[in-house]
Amino acid sequence: MHLEHLLSQKISESLSSLFSIDIKPETIGFQKTNKDFQGDITLVVFPYVKAAGKSPEDTGRLIGNHLKESTPEVIDYNVVKGFLNLVISNSYWLDFFAFALSKNDFGIQLPGASGRTIMVEYSSPNTNKPLHLGHIRNNLLGYSVSRILEANGNTVIKTNLVNDRGIHICKSMLAWTRWGNGETPQSSGMKGDHLVGKYYVEFDKHYKEEVKVLEAGGKTKEEAEKQAPLMLGIQKMLLDWEAGEPETIGLWKMMNSWVYAGFDITYQTLGVKFDRMYYESETYLLGKKIVEEGLAKKVFYRKEDGSVWIDLTQDKLDHKLLLRADGTSVYMTQDLGTAAERFREYSSLNQLIYTVGNEQDYHFKVLFLILDKMGYPQAKNCYHLSYGMVELPEGKMKSREGTVVDADDLIAEMIGTAKAMTLELGKADTFSESEAEELYKQIGLAALKYFILKVDPKKKMVFDPKESIDFNGNTGPFIQYTYARINSLLGKARKELAVDSFVSSLADSSLLPIEKELLKIIYRFPETLKSSAAEYNPGVVANYVYELSKEYSTYYQTVNILKEENTELVLFRLGLSQLTGRILKNGMSLLGIDVPERM
RNA sequence: GAUUCCGUAGCUCAGCUGGAUAGAGCAACUGCCUUCUAAGCAGUAGGUCACGCGUUCGAAUCGCGUCGGGAUCACCA
Numbered sequence: 001m002h003l004e005h006l007l008s009q010k011i012s013e014s015l016s017s018l019f020s021i022d023i024k025p026e027t028i029g030f031q032k033t034n035k036d037f038q039g040d041i042t043l044v045v046f047p048y049v050k051a052a053g054k055s056p057e058d059t060g061r062l063i064g065n066h067l068k069e070s071t072p073e074v075i076d077y078n079v080v081k082g083f084l085n086l087v088i089s090n091s092y093w094l095d096f097f098a099f100a101l102s103k104n105d106f107g108i109q110l111p112g113a114s115g116r117t118i119m120v121e122y123s124s125p126n127t128n129k130p131l132h133l134g135h136i137r138n139n140l141l142g143y144s145v146s147r148i149l150e151a152n153g154n155t156v157i158k159t160n161l162v163n164d165r166g167i168h169i170c171k172s173m174l175a176w177t178r179w180g181n182g183e184t185p186q187s188s189g190m191k192g193d194h195l196v197g198k199y200y201v202e203f204d205k206h207y208k209e210e211v212k213v214l215e216a217g218g219k220t221k222e223e224a225e226k227q228a229p230l231m232l233g234i235q236k237m238l239l240d241w242e243a244g245e246p247e248t249i250g251l252w253k254m255m256n257s258w259v260y261a262g263f264d265i266t267y268q269t270l271g272v273k274f275d276r277m278y279y280e281s282e283t284y285l286l287g288k289k290i291v292e293e294g295l296a297k298k299v300f301y302r303k304e305d306g307s308v309w310i311d312l313t314q315d316k317l318d319h320k321l322l323l324r325a326d327g328t329s330v331y332m333t334q335d336l337g338t339a340a341e342r343f344r345e346y347s348s349l350n351q352l353i354y355t356v357g358n359e360q361d362y363h364f365k366v367l368f369l370i371l372d373k374m375g376y377p378q379a380k381n382c383y384h385l386s387y388g389m390v391e392l393p394e395g396k397m398k399s400r401e402g403t404v405v406d407a408d409d410l411i412a413e414m415i416g417t418a419k420a421m422t423l424e425l426g427k428a429d430t431f432s433e434s435e436a437e438e439l440y441k442q443i444g445l446a447a448l449k450y451f452i453l454k455v456d457p458k459k460k461m462v463f464d465p466k467e468s469i470d471f472n473g474n475t476g477p478f479i480q481y482t483y484a485r486i487n488s489l490l491g492k493a494r495k496e497l498a499v500d501s502f503v504s505s506l507a508d509s510s511l512l513p514i515e516k517e518l519l520k521i522i523y524r525f526p527e528t529l530k531s532s533a534a535e536y537n538p539g540v541v542a543n544y545v546y547e548l549s550k551e552y553s554t555y556y557q558t559v560n561i562l563k564e565e566n567t568e569l570v571l572f573r574l575g576l577s578q579l580t581g582r583i584l585k586n587g588m589s590l591l592g593i594d595v596p597e598r599m
Numbered sequence: 600g601a602u603u604c605c606g607u608a609g610c611u612c613a614g615c616u617g618g619a620u621a622g623a624g625c626a627a628c629u630g631c632c633u634u635c636u637a638a639g640c641a642g643u644a645g646g647u648c649a650c651g652c653g654u655u656c657g658a659a660u661c662g663c664g665u666c667g668g669g670a671u672c673a674c675c676a
Contacts, residue, residue: 034619044618046656056656082656083619126676166676307674316602317672324674331676361603362671388604389669396669425638443638455612458604460669462611471638473624474612481638489635543613546623557631557640599638 003041003088003523004030006073011043014066019052019059038078039085040520046082056082090508093519100522101502101579107526108586113153117348120146120385122355123160123272127259128168129197131266131407133390133397133463134357137452140592141387142355143272144453144538147590152533157346161278161338164256165241170234172196173251175203185258191265191408192258206230266407269445271592278338284329286337290374291323299373310370320366335367336374343378351381353536358386358458385536388460390452405465415444417468418477427599439596443477446593450476453591454542474546476593479584482549483595485556486581493562493574502575503568510569514555515576521548525583529590538591545587552580 008025015021033039045060052059057079064077064084076087100106122142125131131139146156176183176199185192207230214224225231240248267273291308294300300310300322308323322332342352354364364384371379389396397404419440422428428436447469454474455461471477494500525544532540561573585595 029616031618036620042619046618049656081619163676168676305674318601321674326674328674330674357670358604359670360676363676365603386604391669393610421638427636427638451611459612460605464611467610467625470611470625473638475624475638477638478624481636485636485639492635539613543623546613550623553639554641556635557637560635562635598636 003073003092007041007043007067007071007086010067010071010074011063013070014063015048015052018062018066019048019054021048021051023048033085034083037080037083037085038076038087040088040516041086043084043086044082045079045084049082060084090511090516093516093523094506094508094511096523097519097576097579098505101575104582105586106522106579106583107529108151109153111150111153112155116153116350117155117157117346118149118351118353119157119159119342119346119349120149120353120355121159121161122146122385123267123274124163124356125160125263126163126168127193127196127256128172128200130191130193130262133405133407133410136270136407136410136448137387137390137461138355138357139267139270139272140449140452141385141457141538143270143592144541144590145353145355145385145533145536147592148529148533148538148541151529151586151590154350154533157276158274159276159278160274161280161283163280165252165281165284167234167238168200169252169256170237170241171203171207172200173248173255174230174233174237175199175206176255177251178206185261191262192260193262193266194408195262196255196259203230203234266411269408269411269441270449271445271594280334283338283341284334286341287329287333287335288323288327288337290336290340291333294322294370294374297374299370310373312366312369315369317362317366317369320370322370331363332367332370335363336370339367339371339378339382340376343376349378349381351383352378353383353385355385355387358388360384361386383536385457387457390461390463393462393464405463410465411445411448414448414469415440418444418447418471421471422599439599442594442596443471443480443599446476446480446588446595447471448476449591449593450479450542453538454546456539457537476588477599479545479549479588480593480595480599482552482556483581483584483588484597484599486552486577486584487597489556489561489577490574490581493570496562497570499571502578503571506568506572510572512559514551514559515573518548518551518555518576518580521551522579522583525587532590541587541590545584545591548580548587549584552577552584 007030008028011028012023012025015023028043030041030043033042043063045056045063049056049059054062060079060082064079064086067074067086068077073088073092074086075089078085120142123135123139125135143158146158150156179202180199183195185195188195190198207228210228210230211221211224214228215221219227237248241252291300294310295302295308300308302308305325306327307321307325309319309321311319313319320332321330322336324330339352343349356364361384364386368379368382368384371382391397392403422436422440422443428439431439451469452461469475528540528544532538559573561577562570564570564573588595
């Protein structure tokens with residue numbers, strides 16, 4: 001039985017019989033026992049001393065005594081100030097161990113077990129330039145949160161809403177027609193997204209020159225920006241696109257296909273996947289009907305110039321534009337449309353999560369509010385998974401200062417560092433060429449992914465490109481290493497002892513303190529997954545696997561496992577190692593990180 | 600200006616539904632490889648939890664204020 005559950009019942013009984021205090025078991029909380037004191041779990045008794053009419057020490061002692069007598073699991077206690085430290089019997093921990101070891105995926109629920117379906121949108125790139133470090137955070141977060149929600153029993157639909165249309169795409173397209181000379185990914189050997197990005201930059205360069213010339217000719221900056229031939233060019237191109245002009249559409253399709261091929265490579269390397277793709281070119285007209293409905297319901301209003309707005313001043317927000325005077329959509333229009341479309345398509349959707357940076361906090365606040373005002377009951381199930389920007393030591397990444405960290409470059413660099421370090425340490429000497437390459441990739445990506453995911457999504461994070469990401473300490477490779485050592489140990493045991501499963505039986509008195517500590521950490525795995533999901537924070541899992549790795553490393557280094565003479569102890573320790581290894585592997589997989597069998 | 604998020608060791612981060620002496624890693628310094636993988640382990644040093652006031656038996660955690668930083672407030676996306 002679950003320890004906290006059991007104890008809170010008993011404590012509630014204790015409080016009732018000792019002091020006639022009526023406290024609901026659910027309201028009783030516990031905390032970890034401080035390392036410096038004896039005990040496995042601690043009850044803070046301060047909340048009950050007033051009603052008990054005793055000193056904190058006496059209150060603690062009385063409860064402790066009562067528990068010790070009434071609860072076999074509690075074998076001892078001590079009271080320090082107002083803290084009642086409870087010592088739980090080794091047999092409880094060993095029973096728990098036997099249970100956890102008997103499960104292949106202890107703590108992990110199967111998708112669908114909760115009966116809830118959740119859609120997670122993430123990635124959502126623009127098709128005019130390659131992915132950068134910020135996108136990496138988005139992709140890793142979205143994927144990992146999806147995995148964590150699945151591990152909590154939810155059915156998850158991972159989606160990607162690709163921003164494949166609009167004025168920004170036209171920039172790349174126009175620049176390519178002007179200066180591309182028919183260059184293709186094949187002819188240039190460039191990854192498609194990078195090639196298209198190159199022309200996006202090219203556009204900007206020429207456009208700035210045009211503006212400069214016009215300004216020199218006496219125009220104001222604003223006039224120059226509006227009248228520059230390139231600006232007129234892309235505006236015409238956008239109109240052509242919307243009119244379905246075949247040549248423009250053809251060019252658009254061709255260049256987008258290059259970008260998708262490029263993105264696919266990056267996605268595949270990162271290990272992120274999607275169940276359902278949405279393309280803005282297919283959804284951008286969707287919201288207009290909702291705007292009509294909103295007008296009819298008088299939720300929205302139309303200005304004299306024909307533009308449509310919503311007044312949110314009652315909600316302490318502004319007036320927000322929903323449709324331009326010329327009848328074209330803005331982002332809000334589209335987002336309303338896609339949301340409504342998703343509610344229609346997935347009628348059983350319990351939640352809709354948008355993984356988007358915190359610069360759009362206001363946008364989503366407004367979006368959900370409008371959905372609510374439009375009468376969609378699903379509005380309350382929408383959640384903006386808002387994450388902080390990835391910044392450089394000197395501040396934000398700026399494309400015009402060339403400080404944007406390219407995703408593919410960064411990944412390649414991480415893999416390269418992993419390779420250099422592995423070669424230096426001679427770790428892959430017995431690996432085949434392809435095994436070694438696979439290992440470099442696993443390690444490099446683990447370092448990158450863990451570095452990003454261990455940070456609370458809500459917080460901005462600093463990344464210093466000059467200092468490569470660590471491979472020691474609180475890092476992905478450290479956890480991989482712990483796993484690899486366990487795997488090596490188990491392999492050796494299977495060979496030398498000719499056993500495949502590791503018996504869990506052990507005399508209570510043989511359990512070492514550090515083994516109990518390990519079991520206590522393992523015990524927390526299921527609740528860790530729950531709170532990670534509840535907070536939409538993979539960092540909770542990341543920090544947990546690190547804690548487990550660290551504790552196991554100490555164990556590995558200080559306790560003989562295979563060299564122990566007593567076979568019963570050997571088997572138990574192998575079983576404990578196996579269980580630890582499984583949790584490390586499963587935990588890492590929820591972060592989208594692979595663990596190598598050896599390294 | 601309004602709204603909102605943030606400020607913990609030199610650096611990067613945990614801890615925040617109030618609880619014991621605030622934890623890791625990196626960087627620095629000491630030890631430990633004829634012993635299950637040293638990408639490791641053990642240890643030393645490093646803190647006015649931005650600051651002030653308040654609530655409380657108890658505040659890094661909650662409230663108010665000040666200072667400092669970011670983001671948003673577009674017929675942009």
